[in-house]
Amino acid sequence: xxxxxxxxxxxxxxxxxxxxxxxxxxxxxxxxxxxxxxxxxxxxxxxxxxxxxxxxxxxxxxxxxxxxxxxxxxxxxxxxxxxxxxxxxxxxxxxxxxxxxxxxxxxxxxxxxxxxxxxxxxxxxxxxxxxxxxxxxxxxxxxxxxxxxxxxxxxxxxxxxxxxxxxxxxxxxxxxxxxxxxxxxxxxxxxxxxxxxxxxxxxxxxxxxxxxxxxxxxxxxxxxxxxxxxxxxxxxxxxxxxxxxxxxxxxxxxxxxxxxxxxxxxxxxxxxxxxxxxxxxxxxxxxxxxxxxxxxxxxxxxxxxxxxxxxxxxxxxxxxxxxxxxxxxxxxxxxxxxxxxxxxxxxx
Amino acid sequence: xxxxxxxxxxxxxxxxxxxxxxxxxxxxxxxxxxxxxxxxxxxxxxxxxxxxxxxxxxxxxxxxxxxxxxxxxxxxxxxxxxxxxxxxxxxxxxxxxxxxxxxxxxxxxxxxxxxxxxxxxxxxxxxxxxxxxxxxxxxxxxxxxxxxxxxxxxxxxxxxxxxxxxxxxxxxxxxxxxxxxxxxxxxxxxxxxxxxxxxxxxxxxxxxxxxxxxxxxxxxxxxxxxxxxxxxxxxxxxxxxxxxxxxxxxxxxxxxxxxxxxxxxxxxxxxxxxxxxxxxxxxxxxxxxxxxxxxxxxxxxxxxxxxxxxxxxxxxxxxxxxxxxxxxxxxxxxxxxxxxxxxxxxxx
DNA sequence: ATGAAAGCGCTAACAT
DNA sequence: ATGTTAGCGCTTTCAT
Numbered sequence: 001x002x003x004x005x006x007x008x009x010x011x012x013x014x015x016x017x018x019x020x021x022x023x024x025x026x027x028x029x030x031x032x033x034x035x036x037x038x039x040x041x042x043x044x045x046x047x048x049x050x051x052x053x054x055x056x057x058x059x060x061x062x063x064x065x066x067x068x069x070x071x072x073x074x075x076x077x078x079x080x081x082x083x084x085x086x087x088x089x090x091x092x093x094x095x096x097x098x099x100x101x102x103x104x105x106x107x108x109x110x111x112x113x114x115x116x117x118x119x120x121x122x123x124x125x126x127x128x129x130x131x132x133x134x135x136x137x138x139x140x141x142x143x144x145x146x147x148x149x150x151x152x153x154x155x156x157x158x159x160x161x162x163x164x165x166x167x168x169x170x171x172x173x174x175x176x177x178x179x180x181x182x183x184x185x186x187x188x189x190x191x192x193x194x195x196x197x198x199x200x201x202x203x204x205x206x207x208x209x210x211x212x213x214x215x216x217x218x219x220x221x222x223x224x225x226x227x228x229x230x231x232x233x234x235x236x237x238x239x240x241x242x243x244x245x246x247x248x249x250x251x252x253x254x255x256x257x258x259x260x261x262x263x264x265x266x267x268x269x270x271x272x273x274x275x276x277x278x279x280x281x282x283x284x285x286x287x288x289x290x291x292x293x294x295x296x297x298x299x300x301x302x303x304x305x306x307x308x309x310x311x312x313x314x315x316x317x318x319x320x321x322x323x324x325x326x327x328x329x330x331x332x333x334x335x336x337x338x339x340x341x342x343x344x345x346x347x348x
Numbered sequence: 349x350x351x352x353x354x355x356x357x358x359x360x361x362x363x364x365x366x367x368x369x370x371x372x373x374x375x376x377x378x379x380x381x382x383x384x385x386x387x388x389x390x391x392x393x394x395x396x397x398x399x400x401x402x403x404x405x406x407x408x409x410x411x412x413x414x415x416x417x418x419x420x421x422x423x424x425x426x427x428x429x430x431x432x433x434x435x436x437x438x439x440x441x442x443x444x445x446x447x448x449x450x451x452x453x454x455x456x457x458x459x460x461x462x463x464x465x466x467x468x469x470x471x472x473x474x475x476x477x478x479x480x481x482x483x484x485x486x487x488x489x490x491x492x493x494x495x496x497x498x499x500x501x502x503x504x505x506x507x508x509x510x511x512x513x514x515x516x517x518x519x520x521x522x523x524x525x526x527x528x529x530x531x532x533x534x535x536x537x538x539x540x541x542x543x544x545x546x547x548x549x550x551x552x553x554x555x556x557x558x559x560x561x562x563x564x565x566x567x568x569x570x571x572x573x574x575x576x577x578x579x580x581x582x583x584x585x586x587x588x589x590x591x592x593x594x595x596x597x598x599x600x601x602x603x604x605x606x607x608x609x610x611x612x613x614x615x616x617x618x619x620x621x622x623x624x625x626x627x628x629x630x631x632x633x634x635x636x637x638x639x640x641x642x643x644x645x646x647x648x649x650x651x652x653x654x655x656x657x658x659x660x661x662x663x664x665x666x667x668x669x670x671x672x673x674x675x676x677x678x679x680x681x682x683x684x685x686x687x688x689x690x691x692x693x694x695x696x
Numbered sequence: 697a698t699g700a701a702a703g704c705g706c707t708a709a710c711a712t
Numbered sequence: 713a714t715g716t717t718a719g720c721g722c723t724t725t726c727a728t
Contacts, residue, residue, distance in 0.1 A: 005705060016715050021707055033713065050465040054405045055705030058720050063402065065466075073430060074628055079421040083448060095466060098446045100431060116351075117398040118413075118443060226632060254632045280422055284574060284602045286634025353721060364699050369723055381697065403721030406704050 004047040013043040020044075024051070057119055066307055067115035068096045071103045071127040075224070075251065076279040077296055078126060081148060084300020085124060092308050094121075101127040103223075109134045122307050124148055129191045144310045148303045151193035158310065158319045160303045164194065167292040167326035168201035168246065171274040174290070174328055175244040176209050179336045180272065183211065184242035185218040186232055186252050195220070198248055198276065216240040221252055229255020230262075237263060243271060243337035250275035250282050253289055253333070268335035278329055287332035295324050352395040361391040368392075372399070405467055414655055415463035416444045419451045419475040423572070423599065424627040425644055426474060429496060432648020433472055440656050442469075449475040451571075457482045470655045472496055477539045492658045496651045499541035506658065506667045508651045512542065515640040515674035516549035516594065519622040522638070522676055523592040524557050527684045528620065531559060532590035533566040534580055534600050543568070546596055546624070564588040569600055577603020578610075585611060591619060591685035598623035598630050601637055601681070616683035626677055635680035643672050 010020035015036060023032050023040035032040075043049075057063040066089055070078045086096050097115055101108040108127060112134055115123070122144035128135040130153045139145050139157045147159040175183050185202040188195040199218065206213040216239045221232035229252035236242065237259065247253035253275035260267050267273050267287055275282060275291035282289040302322050310317050358368035363384060371380050371388035380388075391397075405411040414437055418426045434444050445463055449456040456475060460482055463471070470492035476483040478501045487493050487505045495507040523531050533550040536543040547566065554561040564587045569580035577600035584590065585607065595601035601623035608615050615621050615635055623630060623639035630637040650670050658665050 006707095007705080017705090018707075018716075019714055022714085025707085031713075036714085050461060052406075052705050053466045054402050054411065055720095056707075058400075058402045058406050058704090058722090059706045059708085061720075073427040074424070076422070076424060076628070079427065082421060086448060090462075095445065095462065097443065100434060113398060114438075114443065118401045254629070257632065280424070281602070281629050281633075284605065284633060285629075354723095355721080365721090366700075366723075367698055370698085373723085379697080384697085400721050403704095404723075406706090406720090407722045407724080409704075 003052075004049045005052070006049070009040065009044045009047055009049050012047060013040045015040060061119075062121050063119040064094045065097050065118065065120050066094055066304075067112070067118075067120035067123045068098045069101055069108065069111060069123065069125045069127045070098070071101050073098075073100050076281065077149075077249070077277050077294075080280075080296030081126065081300035081303070084297040084302075085304045086300075088301045088304030088308070092304075094308075096124075103127070105129070105132065105134060108132070112138065122146070122311055124303050124307060126150060128152055128193075130193050130196070131191065142316075144307065146303050146306045146310070148299060149194060151197075153193075156319045158306050158321070160299050160306065160322045160324065161194075161197075162292075162294040162299070162326050163323040164197040164326075165201045165204070167276065167294070167328075168198050169205045170326065170328040171246045171276070171292055172202065172205035172209065172211075174330065175246070175272060175274065175334060176211065178244075178272065178334060180244040181211055181337075182240070182242045183213070183217070183244045183246060184236050184240055185213075186229060186236055186245050186247045186256060187218055187220045188224045188248040188252065189222055189228075190220055192224075195248060202246060214240075217242060221248070221255070224249050224251050226251050226254040226258065229253070230259045231255070233259035234263070237265070237271065244273070244334070245271060246274050246276075248276060250277045250279045250289060250291055253291065254285065257285070268333050269338060272334040272337070274334060282329075283331060285333075290331045290334040291329055293327045293329050295326075299324050351400075352397045353400070354397070357388065357392045357395060357397050360395060361388045363388060409467075410469050411467040412442045413445050413466065413468050414442055414652075415460070415466075415468035415471045416446045417449055417456065417459060417471065417473045417475045418446070419449050421446075421448050424629065425497075425597070425625050425642075428628075428644030429474065429648035429651070432645040432650075433652045434648075436649045436652035436656070440652075442656070444472075451475070453477070453480065453482060456480070460486065470494070470659055472651050472655060474498060476500055476541075478541050478544070479539065490664075492655065494651045494654045494658070496647060497542060499545075501541075504667045506654050506669065508647050508654065508670045508672065509542075509545075510640075510642040510647070510674050511671040512545040512674075513549045513552070515624065515642070515676075516546050517553045518674065518676040519594045519624070519640055520550065520553035520557065520559075522678065523594070523620060523622065523682060524559065526592075526620065526682060528592040529559055529685075530588070530590045531561070531565070531592045531594060532584050532588055533561075534577060534584055534593050534595045534604060535566055535568045536572045536596040536600065537570055537576075538568055540572075543596060550594060562588075565590060569596070569603070572597050572599050574599050574602040574606065577601070578607045579603070581607035582611070585613070585619070592621070592682070593619060594622050594624075596624060598625045598627045598637060598639055601639065602633065605633065616681050617686060620682040620685070622682060630677075631679060633681075638679045638682040639677055641675045641677050643674075647672050 010017040023037045099111040126148045128150040219236045221228040233256040256273045278291045278293035358365040371385045447459040474496045476498040535547045567584045569576040581604040604621045626639045626641035
């Protein structure tokens with residue numbers, strides 16, 4: 001026997017479909033007798049009825065679905081956020097439609113089109129570039145959008161961010177407390193807002209501690225990956241006398257590790273490294289990575305809450321930015337500075 | 349102006365909606381004049397028309413959506429698979445609806461109900477327990493299901509698996525070639541089919557190499573996590589004289605690392621460790637993990653292909669099992685055996 | 697080859 | 713408080 005329909009339930013309960021609908025959606029204007037409501041619910045239960053979301057969506061114009069765009073699911077930061085998003089959405093009877101953009105704007109555009117075709121009510125975007133044309137279009141066109149771990153240049157949208165200012169400050173201060181003066185920064189690619197935020201936070205922290213930070217103390221990696229971090233770390237270490245590195249995220253910190261290994265240097269003996277995010281497995285790297293913990297799950301939850309607020313409001317709500325607090329997790333990749341050995345083995 | 353509908357396109361092209369529908373879905377029985385087809389397509393293009401999948405689904409009874417159930421997105425094996433699934437599905441104009449089961453059967457049941465309500469045409473399940481009642485129900489009820497990296501006891505369903513037999517054999521042989529005789533196995537939880545498959549493969553490999561493998565040479569971890577692996581590895585090392593461990597997956601191998609560290613032993617000096625999966629970051633652990641690579645992305649692609657075949661067929665297709673080949677990746681966690689130091693520090 | 701019309705399952709406006 | 717009715721956007725059978 002096929003899936004029971006609302007009409008089946010209504011028939012079984014001896015009422016009309018409209019009544020059955022109202023009985024099962026108690027928050028509607030017109031109320032229903034407790035008795036009939038009960039009868040309908042029981043019939044639904046007995047037949048194993050579940051609403052057909054297609055029929056409902058077609059009628060209401062809303063799908064109770066939120067599109068979630070991430071740049072790369074294999075980056076371990078995102079799964080945590082997604083869990084948070086999913087859990088919070090489900091609590092409101094919404095589902096997440098997930099898509100990878102691969103950091104490609106064209107793919108992002110394509111996916112957004114697909115998601116719109118599937119009638120997503122809103123979008124949570126973790127993949128936005130600073131000048132992302134597709135996402136900007138989405139925001140300016142009045143679609144409901146929440147950014148997560150990202151911002152757009154020149155366009156305000158609701159967003160959930162970690163408090164990079166205090167996070168980076170904690171990292172720099174931690175290294176300073178250990179006795180480091182020559183602290184470098186391995187920044188991510190320029191086209192992401194977090195890169196800029198963390199770099200500014202680095203400069204600001206160094207300045208307020210009275211530490212020099214000449215141009216050769218920081219370098220940009222071409223992506224937030226271990227490989228790009230490796231290349232950039234080689235440049236940073238060869239061109240400067242830094243005894244410690246604040247990496248833009250944990251994957252870049254991993255790149256520092258492999259660069260140090262290649263140069264015959266050891267962490268934290270010769271150079272200390274601090275990451276950012278506290279991704280899964282960070283504590284299982286060797287040395288265990290000192291890093292700034294970003295509450296990924298909570299960020300996801302907050303993003304979903306923002307979206308639910310926006311969807312629940314009858315009028316347009318003004319954009320809101322939520323900063324989640326960070327926490328320095330001190331492990332084994334940081335130690336007091338020691339002299340770097342004279343001869344650095346050249347690149348292979 | 350609101351999203352254009354098919355009627356809008358039809359009007360713009362000077363045809364009736366039915367004709368427009370046929371023009372845009374070229375693989376239907378009745379063909380259309382090349383001229384009108386072109387006219388309709390151009391109108392659609394011009395207006396920026398995208399089909400409303402709700403309307404279509406309501407009419408056709410199919411949603412072009414596949415539910416994907418994973419036990420835990422933060423386990424780094426799954427993102428790769430999901431990427432493969434997504435890419436292949438999208439090539440056929442299908443979307444994936446993703447959900448985490450958290451390894452809880454009740455949550456799994458709930459999610460499947462939700463996904464059914466959203467009219468998923470099929471399911472790809474990476475979360476099935478050997479005796480999973482919910483998934484079994486799905487299979488026996490005739491729903492379209494493909495399992496990935498999992499099997500059910502007593503119920504045949506289409507599945508994509510890694511070739512554990514040869515994968516584990518490669519690991520054992522590798523250790524044997526290095527000179528190890530006392531090779532232990534750190535297995536996963538008993539309620540998963542891969543645990544059983546890998547354990548059987550271990551026994552079989554040991555036997556065919558003529559190696560002893562008494563009961564104290566293997567132990568089950570309570571979950572495929574680093575913490576559970578840690579506990580089980582302590583038991584294995586304390587109760588046996590193994591000089592090498594084949595771990596059920598990479599997370600368990602990480603547990604071996606921390607257990608060894610706690611015991612004051614070093615890897616690979618005192619004990620060699622081989623993982624399974626070659627998850628992201630495996631090469632960035634210290635020591636870099638020797639492991640059996642499982643082509644996660646390809647497995648996802650294969651699972652999606654199976655589903656597309658099943659969905660495309662007019663009749664019921666008989667279940668098919670695809671084994672993907674594995675490859676041993678030799679890194680730094682394996683080396684020739686050395687005597688284990690006499691005194692093992694007791695557990696803290 | 698195209699037009700006409702019905703209907704998928706649901707909800708909301710209107711009627712009682 | 714409940715019944716009646718219309719229609720969301722699409723596909724498809726039937727007619728021409």
